Amino acid sequence: MSMKRNSWKEYQKEIAEDHYYYARSCIRQNFFPGSEAAFLRILQENLSKDIFDDPRHTSCTGIGYHSDIVPLETIMTVVARQFSLMNAAGYENFASSCITSFGIYTEILETWNEFPETEERTRENLWKATKREFVKPKNLAHTSDIIFHFREEIARQAKYRLVNARTGEPLKGVEHIGCHYAKIFPKSGVGGAEFPYVLAGMIESWGGEVVDYPERRHCCGFGFRNYLVQANRGYSVANSQKKFESMAPYKPDFIVCNCPGCTMFLDKWQYTIAEMEGTTYGQDGIGIPVLTYEELAGLVLGYDPWDLGMQMHQVNVEPLLDKMGVRYDPEAKYLGKNGKFIGAPREAAVNCFSGERLYRIQR
Amino acid sequence: MIQWGYTINQPRAVNLDRNDLTAARRIIRQMPELQACIACGSCTATCTAGNLTQFNFRKVHTLVRRGEYEGAYEEMNKCMLCGKCRLVCPRGINTRGVVMLIKRELGEY
Amino acid sequence: MSKKVIIVGGGVAGMQAALSLKGQGIDSVIVEKSDRLGGKLCDWHKLFPTFTPASEVLGPLKEAVERAGVEVRTGAEAERIAPDSVLLKSGERLSADAVVVCSGFDLFDARIKEEYGYGIYDNVYTTADIERMMNEGAVALPGGHAPRRIAFLHCVGSRDEKVGQRHCSRVCCITGVKQAMEMKTLFPQCEVYNFYMDIRMFGPGYEELYRQAQEEYNIHFVRGRISEASPTFDGRLQIKAEDTLVGRPLKMSVDMLVLIIGMRAGESNGRFAQCPGVGCASNGFLAPADLFSGSVLSPVEGVFYAGTVTAPKNVGESMSEGAYAALRVAEYLGARS
Numbered sequence: 166m167s168m169k170r171n172s173w174k175e176y177q178k179e180i181a182e183d184h185y186y187y188a189r190s191c192i193r194q195n196f197f198p199g200s201e202a203a204f205l206r207i208l209q210e211n212l213s214k215d216i217f218d219d220p221r222h223t224s225c226t227g228i229g230y231h232s233d234i235v236p237l238e239t240i241m242t243v244v245a246r247q248f249s250l251m252n253a254a255g256y257e258n259f260a261s262s263c264i265t266s267f268g269i270y271t272e273i274l275e276t277w278n279e280f281p282e283t284e285e286r287t288r289e290n291l292w293k294a295t296k297r298e299f300v301k302p303k304n305l306a307h308t309s310d311i312i313f314h315f316r317e318e319i320a321r322q323a324k325y326r327l328v329n330a331r332t333g334e335p336l337k338g339v340e341h342i343g344c345h346y347a348k349i350f351p352k353s354g355v356g357g358a359e360f361p362y363v364l365a366g367m368i369e370s371w372g373g374e375v376v377d378y379p380e381r382r383h384c385c386g387f388g389f390r391n392y393l394v395q396a397n398r399g400y401s402v403a404n405s406q407k408k409f410e411s412m413a414p415y416k417p418d419f420i421v422c423n424c425p426g427c428t429m430f431l432d433k434w435q436y437t438i439a440e441m442e443g444t445t446y447g448q449d450g451i452g453i454p455v456l457t458y459e460e461l462a463g464l465v466l467g468y469d470p471w472d473l474g475m476q477m478h479q480v481n482v483e484p485l486l487d488k489m490g491v492r493y494d495p496e497a498k499y500l501g502k503n504g505k506f507i508g509a510p511r512e513a514a515v516n517c518f519s520g521e522r523l524y525r526i527q528r
Numbered sequence: 529m530i531q532w533g534y535t536i537n538q539p540r541a542v543n544l545d546r547n548d549l550t551a552a553r554r555i556i557r558q559m560p561e562l563q564a565c566i567a568c569g570s571c572t573a574t575c576t577a578g579n580l581t582q583f584n585f586r587k588v589h590t591l592v593r594r595g596e597y598e599g600a601y602e603e604m605n606k607c608m609l610c611g612k613c614r615l616v617c618p619r620g621i622n623t624r625g626v627v628m629l630i631k632r633e634l635g636e637y
Numbered sequence: 638m639s640k641k642v643i644i645v646g647g648g649v650a651g652m653q654a655a656l657s658l659k660g661q662g663i664d665s666v667i668v669e670k671s672d673r674l675g676g677k678l679c680d681w682h683k684l685f686p687t688f689t690p691a692s693e694v695l696g697p698l699k700e701a702v703e704r705a706g707v708e709v710r711t712g713a714e715a716e717r718i719a720p721d722s723v724l725l726k727s728g729e730r731l732s733a734d735a736v737v738v739c740s741g742f743d744l745f746d747a748r749i750k751e752e753y754g755y756g757i758y759d760n761v762y763t764t765a766d767i768e769r770m771m772n773e774g775a776v777a778l779p780g781g782h783a784p785r786r787i788a789f790l791h792c793v794g795s796r797d798e799k800v801g802q803r804h805c806s807r808v809c810c811i812t813g814v815k816q817a818m819e820m821k822t823l824f825p826q827c828e829v830y831n832f833y834m835d836i837r838m839f840g841p842g843y844e845e846l847y848r849q850a851q852e853e854y855n856i857h858f859v860r861g862r863i864s865e866a867s868p869t870f871d872g873r874l875q876i877k878a879e880d881t882l883v884g885r886p887l888k889m890s891v892d893m894l895v896l897i898i899g900m901r902a903g904e905s906n907g908r909f910a911q912c913p914g915v916g917c918a919s920n921g922f923l924a925p926a927d928l929f930s931g932s933v934l935s936p937v938e939g940v941f942y943a944g945t946v947t948a949p950k951n952v953g954e955s956m957s958e959g960a961y962a963a964l965r966v967a968e969y970l971g972a973r974s
Contacts, residue, residue, distance in 0.1 A: 169757045172748075359751040359865070379867045379875040379890075395533040403537035414870040440530060542880055544889035556855060563851040566836075567860065567882045590883050593857070619848070 170365075173356035176347075180314040181258035181304040185216040186251040190263035191224045193425045193457070196432075199474025200459040201262055204308055207462055211322055212315050217254050222247050227265040231389035241283065242290040244273050249291065249299035259302035260311055264424035267307040268345025271353045274301060307346060309423035309458050313355055313363045316370040324467030327373030329418075330490025335374040336418040339453070340364035341408070341431060343424025344384050364421050367458060371465045373418075380411035386434075387426035405434040409446040409453070416448055419485050420455045431455045436479040439515035452480035452515040464491060471497055481516045547595030551633050555592065559629055562589060564619045571613035571623055577606040585613060589626055592634065601634045640970045643668060643723045643733040645715045645909075648676025649952055650944025651739035652698050653959030654966075655707045661967045665707060666731065668723060670714035674699055676741055682771040684952060685808075685815040686842040694952060715740070718909050720939025734973075735939050735966050738909060738923065739959065742900040742945040745794025745802065752865040753793070753896055760874055760891075761866060763793075763898045764809070767816050776823055780872075783824050784892035788876055789813045790863045791833040795899030804920040806899030806949045810836050811843045813897040814850045821854045830857045830889075832878050840951060861887065866894050900949040915940060922948050933962040941966055 185208070189201055208214040226243050229235035251259055261267040277284035291297050312319070327336045342361045347354025356362030359382065365375045386404025391397050408431070412420075422428040432455040439445050439452065447453040455478065456464075463473045470491060475482045476498045486493055501507045556563055567586055577583040583606040592600050604627050613623040642658055644651045647669035655665045673679060681691040702709070717724040722732045747755035747763045755761045759779045762770075770776045778784055791813050795806040810833070817829045836858070838844040850856045861878040869875050873890045880887040902921030910917050914937035918924040925947050926934040933942050943962035944955035 172751055357751065360757070377868055379869050381867060382865060397534070398532075399534040399537045402534075403539070406536060407539065437532070438536070441532060441536065541877075541886040541888045542883070544887065560852045560855065563855060563857070564848050587883050590880070594880060594883070594887070596883075 170356065170360045170362060172360055173362035173366075176352060176355065176357035176362075178306070178310065178353060178355060179304060180306050180310050183214050183258075184256055185214070185258045185260040185306075185311065186254060186256035186302075187216050187218045187308075188222055188225070188247060188259065188261045188263075188266060189218075190266065190425045191228065192429065193262060196425070196429045196477065197457050197460065197474055198477055199463075199472060200457040203459040203463040203468060203473055204262070204312070206468075207319070207459065207466065208311070211466055212318060216260070217256055219250055219254060222250050225261075225263070225266040225269050227263070227269045228389060230269065231265070232393055233390065238286070238290060240269065241273055241276075241287040242294060244270060245287045245291040245299050246295060246297060248301060249295070249297040251302060252298075252300050257300075257303040259305050260308050261305070262308045262425075264307065264343030264345050265426065267305075267353075268343075268349055270305055271345075271350055274305065275350065277301070307363075307423065309346075309363050310355060312458050312462055313366050316367050319367075319462055319465060320370045320372075323371060323465045325465055325489045325491055327368060327371045327461075327465070327489065329488050331488075335372055336485075336488060337376050337415060338368040338373045339376050339378065339381075339412050339415075339417045339420045340368060341381075341385065341420060341422045341424075341427050343422065343427050346423060364423055364458060367461065368421065371461070376412060376415045376417050378412045378415055380408045383408055383411075385422075385424075385427040385430045387424075387430055392430075401430070402434050402437055405430050406438055409435065409438070412453075413446040417453055418448075418488055419461075420453050421458055421461050422455065423458055428455055428457050432479045436513055436515045439513065443514065445515055447480075448484070451484065451517070454478065454480050454482040454485045456482070456485075464489065469493065471500070479513070479515065542591075542594045542596060544594065549595045551597060552593050552595050555629055555633050559622065559626060561619065561621050562593070562626055565589070565621060566619060568618060570616040570618065574612045574616050576608050576610050576612065581606050583607070585623065585627070589630065592630055597634050600630055604631050640664070640734040640974070641666065641732075642735045642737060642966055642970075643731055644737045644739055645718065645723060646670075646676065646739040646741055646944075646946070647674040647709060647711070648739060648741050648944060648955070649678055649694070649698065650741070650946075650955040650959040650962075651676075651737070652702050653956040654737050654739060654943050654963045655959075656698075656701055656705060657960040657963030658966060659705045659707060661963065663963075663967060663970065665737075666733075667702075667707060667709045668713045668715055668725070668731070669709065669711045672711050674702065674709060674711070677744070678952065680765065680769060680772070682768045683815070683819070685811045686840065686846040688815070688819075715905065716908060718912050718915070718940060720912075720937055734970055735941065737941040737943055737962050737966060738935070738946050739943045739962075740903050740905050740909070740946050742922075742949065743903050745800075745806075745898040745901050747793055747896045747898050749800050750793055750797075750896070753790070753863070753894065754866050754868075754874075755896060758866065758868055758874060758894075760872075761894045761896065763896045764812050764816055765898065767820075767895055771819065776820070778892055784820075784827050786828045786889070786891045787817075787820055787824075787830070787893045787895060788863070788889070788891045789817055789829070789831045789895045789897055791831065791836075791897045792862065793896040793898050794901060796834065802899060802901060802920070804922075804949070805837060807837065807839060808949060808951050809897045809899050811838060811840065811846065813895075814838075814843075814847050814856075816895065816897075817856045818846075818850050818854050821856060828857070829854075830859055830891075832859050832861055832863050832876075834860070834862055840953075859887065863894075900945060903946060906946065912937065912940065922946065933958055933965055939969065941969075 226235045230240045347358040351358040386401040392401040435452040499509045572578045588603045607627045642665040644667045647667045714726040716726045861881045863878045866874045877888045941962045943958040
């Protein structure tokens with residue numbers, strides 16, 4: 166049974182149909198190295214869209230900003246430069262791969278709107294620093310918005326569905342939305358802040374079932390300055406743990422996120438918790454696979470999981486691949502693009518079944 | 529062995545699903561007027577102990593009513609039973625009686 | 638030669654205004670948009686603070702209106718008002734010597750507070766739902782079983798800038814206390830928690846009822862606003878709040894969450910305010926000439942107000958205003974004849 170949602174259609178944002186300027190994330194290429202490449206491939210090959218992957222754009226400096234080392238004026242100027250690059254390339258639709266960046270762009274545009282003098286100052290700063298000018302984007306979208314926008318087209322081209330290939334039952338997916346997607350401005354997200362539909366819509370269109378669980382809206386605990394300091398990480402892990410404990414009884418088959426930090430944390434903290442406390446939250450005593458929406462779309466479209474970079478996940482994704490009936494070569498998992506062995510991680514508790522570790526529902 | 533450099537924080541929320549409310553119910557049954565506390569704070573304002581120590585009568589009995597018993601007995605031991613709080617309470621709660629009741633019921637916590 | 642007054646709205650204020658006018662020999666027509674007299678009170682079960690059945694107030698009032706031979710036009714919605722006429726939605730224009738606006742309030746639509754999941758989760762109710770269920774004679778969970786734990790949340794759609802409702806709706810605090818007691822009576826084993834920001838017991842007997850709820854009914858009052866409700870694995874709801882008096886977050890699961898919804902300005906106020914001189918206060922309620930001796934006067938001669946069209950009020954206050962408005966109408970008409 167799908168969840169009742171009354172409001173998502175009221176929170177509709179405009180998402181451009183074509184011609185995007187692509188702004189990458191700083192950290193995704195390390196932790197989920199195939200996702201951004203998959204996004205470009207899906208847009209270009211499957212959807213025949215025009216998207217420009219500009220090597221000249223920089224980090225939005227959001228991590229620095231949220232860690233109190235980059236001042237507001239600086240980040241505004243950096244953002245202005247990205248827009249200027251977009252103008253120079255002949256584009257007006259800005260597509261951000263990162264939720265932090267998306268939040269930064271949304272908030273800065275809103276700040277300029279509310280306080281035009283800050284925009285003027287930014288223009289001066291950009292001119293002084295780079296002799297550049299800029300026009301604000303006509304459309305700003307997060308890349309998950311764009312996949313959401315074309316979810317039905319992806320469903321039409323699907324090779325696999327989010328359905329248990331043996332039983333025909335829909336797979337259960339937990340969707341986790343990055344806080345800065347819609348909690349700052351509910352109108353900036355599909356479905357708003359309380360019942361976001363951007364990932365849920367993908368899961369439903371591709372045959373799966375969305376799990377609504379008590380801590381669905383809780384933050385993963387990333388929080389920049391909090392996890393950056395090693396001694397503070399216990400608080401950060403605790404947030405993810407709270408979510409895992411809350412979702413575990415629903416026996417989700419996978420977690421999908423739209424934020425770089427959340428995807429990383431929900432994946433890696435499962436490893437940490439299993440090693441520290443011996444607890445795992447998935448079925449059969451192992452972890453719950455955590456995917457980016459591009460990886461999920463890629464799997465649905467029949468991309469090879471190792472081309473999607475899924476061998477870099479901390480929690481093994483094979484249980485999900487097997488349920489979906491995805492054909493893959495287990496031997497090729499740790500072979501690079503050139504066919505050479507790239508090294509394999511040591512065995513981790515999160516990927517080993519043990520009856521003792523099975524998570525028990527606490528009452 | 530991995531050196532993590534941190535441990536996982538424990539939840540801070542008062543969890544009314546996990547807390548054992550048996551003792552709280554017993555206390556309220558014996559002194560139902562305690563539920564009428566409107567947290568005006570006049571007890572703490574006038575409290576001899578509260579002005580010199582961390583003792584906060586209002587906070588302790590509220591926590592006890594939520595099933596948070598730990599340390600309540602020791603806290604109540606700070607009370608001098610002077611009776612000033614009972615004089616000021618606008619809801620007429622027998623505050624000294626509450627101190628004695630909590631000590632009697634929660635000695636083992 | 639007899640003067641004619643049009644009363645817009647047939648709730649308690651409108652009916653009382655008609656009766657009081659009649660007492661002074663002035664005929665009036667009640668224009669009521671629904672198909673019955675009584676307004677919101679028709680859907681209410683019992684009234685605070687005495688648990689008097691709403692029908693005991695409404696019944697005699699309706700009978701008196703009937704006995705007095707007041708002309709009542711139901712299914713007639715007013716579109717525009719003026720001192721000398723009322724234009725109905727149907728296009729018909731009724732001429733008048735004076736107009737009394739008693740069009741009341743609207744209940745806050747709890748779906749707007751998305752975080753509480755009203756309309757999404759089956760076990761989230763509003764105070765209006767509870768009254769309806771009590772009128773139907775059955776308060777029960779969707780599965781038919783009795784609730785073991787109920788949470789009431791005060792100030793849903795009141796004192797909340799996020800939904801454009803900055804005002805206090807006044808009567809909801811006591812409604813929450815009343816319903817908490819009713820639930821405790823229906824389900825004695827059930828634990829009832831009221832989450833509040835402030836408890837405002839403004840009327841006679843209200844504070845006493847609040848105290849009775851605490852002391853005799855063992856209802857737990859927690860000072861803190863619930864931040865969100867979400868479903869639990871076993872089909873209940875998890876709620877989060879801060880127990881502000883101990884300074885710690887609090888969470889619990891409940892079988893029922895009752896949203897104590899506030900009063901918002903009637904949607905017709907905007908249309909009525911198009912009459913030159915008539916205006917809304919910042920909260921959307923129609924602004925009377927002044928808040929003291931002119932509380933039932935609009936700034937326009939010939940247009941009068943009574944009841945919750947100008948601010949949240951209880952039943953007694955609304956009826957008193959109906960009577961007072963009738964007095965001022967009579968003075969106005971007398972001075973003109």
